[in-house]
Amino acid sequence: MAILWEKTWQGSKYQVRAAGRTRRLYTDGVFHSQYHPQRTLSGGIWDLLWLPAFFRQPPAFRRVLMLGVGGGTVFHQLQRYADVTGMVGVELNPIHVQVAQDYFEIARCGAQLHQAEAGQWLRDYRGPKFDLIIEDLFSEQAGEPVRAIKADQKWFDLLNRNLSRDGILVMNFVSRKSLRDSAWYHQPKLRKALPQGYQFTLPAFENYIACFLRQPSSSQLLRDQLNGIPELAQEISRGNFNFTVRRLLAGR
Template identity: 40%
Template structure:
């Protein structure tokens, strides 16, 4: 893979590597984002973050918030599947945001990207709730990736407060034990959700957890995938690797 962009700051080396048309963002050798200009599917964890939108009818998810944009891998599939009326993405790392805007070039006019701390931004936010919040707050740390924000009571409660009454919350955890030890796994305290799902894939250890306000079933996600011309094709060819399990 050829390195086409690089920066180094505060002990972190950032690189964008190209393999054919596929672009990958690395920080200290750990991959943080992946983008292909002609494909929605990456075959890895980034697919797990947008797949939960297919648990609901797309027209229900018109206000979208991404916390932890990285290189912006999520924007193209969310745009294609939802055509959101409003899309806001908050990213703490200026180099990641530069990649999303200038190297991957995935941000279009009308889509708001914010350089800032996601926790502070959400605490200060006083607008309409979002129909979809994707929380993917991971930070470069030595040779591994770790969550930047603990999923404790305060943070999970704040997230819940900003999801609409028909909305979906998606959270990314390093692995399933990390989720099980977090406040988000306490069903008794996670009031207001009708369904919970765990998404995983063979290519990563992450556990992506989706919470839906409205009742949902994984078979509905599968059927919507099969009906989509590009995603259905990727599914049949085995390029869309995912496993979903309902937790309720």
């Protein structure tokens, strides 16, 4: 795999590697994000971040907010399969912003990127609410990923205030325990505001992608819509997209 670009910043080494038309972002040798202009599925956990869009029929969104952009792969995936009018991304790491712009063709999506700390940006934000918020914020401790912002009542309230009346909130959790420790499980008021929850997992990953909905939906609706897209239906039937989706129930 050829190295297209590399840079050391604040003690970390970043590389963009190429395999054919595939572009991969590595941080200190750890595979972080992947993009291919003709292939939607990457085989990584970020394939699950855009799936909850299909809880809405049709998957149409006026405004999408991504907190923690990485290379911007999710923007490409949403643009391909959902009807999205506007996309905004907030990313703290300037190297990730550079890679998204220079190697992951983020300009093709028309996404507006902000290099900022996500919590502060959202506290300062005064614009229209978002129909879909995807939160993928992680830092590192002792070489292991940890949530950059604790998923407590305060953080959920801030996200919820910026979500439209029928909006969808998607959050990445590093483990089942991390999800179960989140405020949604322990605050009845929060479950009243976001009454439906679902979890998505992939066999090879420990992460749990959680989706919280204001309006009723179902996993069957989501699967029916995915199977209505020929290329995704084919990948599912071949076992290349072997995700699991389950309803979240407080107390379990």
